[in-house]
Amino acid sequence: MDQALILKKMAAERESDMTRTRHAWNRNERRVRVIAVTSGKGGVGKTNIAANLAFSLVQMKKKALLLDADLGLANVDVILGLAPEFNLYHVLKGEKTISETVINGPGGIMILPAASGIAEMAELSAGHKMTLLDVLNDFRQKIDYMFIDTAAGIAGNVMYFNAAAKEIIVVVSPEPTSLTDAYALIKVLYQRYAKRVFRLIVNMAKDQAEAKQVYQRLNKATDHFLDLNIGYLGHVLNDDNVTQSVRRQKVVSELYPDSPASRCLREIARKLAGENPDYEDDGNISFC
Ligand SMILES: Nc1ncnc2c1ncn2[C@@H]1O[C@H](COP(=O)(O)OP(=O)(O)OP(=O)(O)O)[C@@H](O)[C@H]1O
């Protein structure tokens, strides 16, 4: 056999070894969907949407963690009526492990609570950001989905969590200011953080037609000014049952499972569960 043929054969064997190793590694690794739920304007329904999507996925036998990433002004525990003993602050200080801090939420969703009123959490230091990625990566074997409920706007922490997540859901309401603020958020994430994939949930919609119109308006703007198309993930109807549930500190999907909003949220959760996104990297929770 001439030299070139021998080399070619060796290269082919090496390649198939590498493929085998990669497949074995993938089988052992749990693929986590890391999904940021974010918005430009506050109060558009991020926390409700993140909590209800996590709840619906747990009902589909998935394991879901809800990370309260509104670090300065925690709100997941308030909305869900929980009184956590420890929170992310203790984890970042090294006083508690993530397993000691995660609490059980409605239906068995796992919740990593944030601290409230601690100024040093309002803007994470570089060291804390590294520690956070490390602890979340250590936890990823235990979960299928991580929903990151961010604060609104374009402050540092919000950008950090959106940049670290593999998928970004932008929540808007039909109000014009919610759209302009969403556009500003997407623009910064696209131009400064090289994020390319955004999907929209239109919350508090009157009907599906209104939600589609809202989506088209925003997509037209991003397409025209940024040359970027955003995806449409779904809509959640304006439903007084959501307000009732918030008052009773429960998720609407548990309290009123057949309400219009719960049906919409379940449909979006089913859509997420039915996908198999092709993350290009190793699936770590990381900057990408
Ligand atoms: N689909 C809906 N129909 C009716 N009301 C809704 C709906 N979704 C949310 N709301 C109302 O909007 C309020 C704000 O929701 P939520 O706290 O989830 O918003 P947020 O975007 O997380 O706010 P923040 O930016 O302050 O974190 C809720 O208290 C609820 O009353």
Ligand SMILES: [Mg+2]
């Ligand atoms: Mg919120």
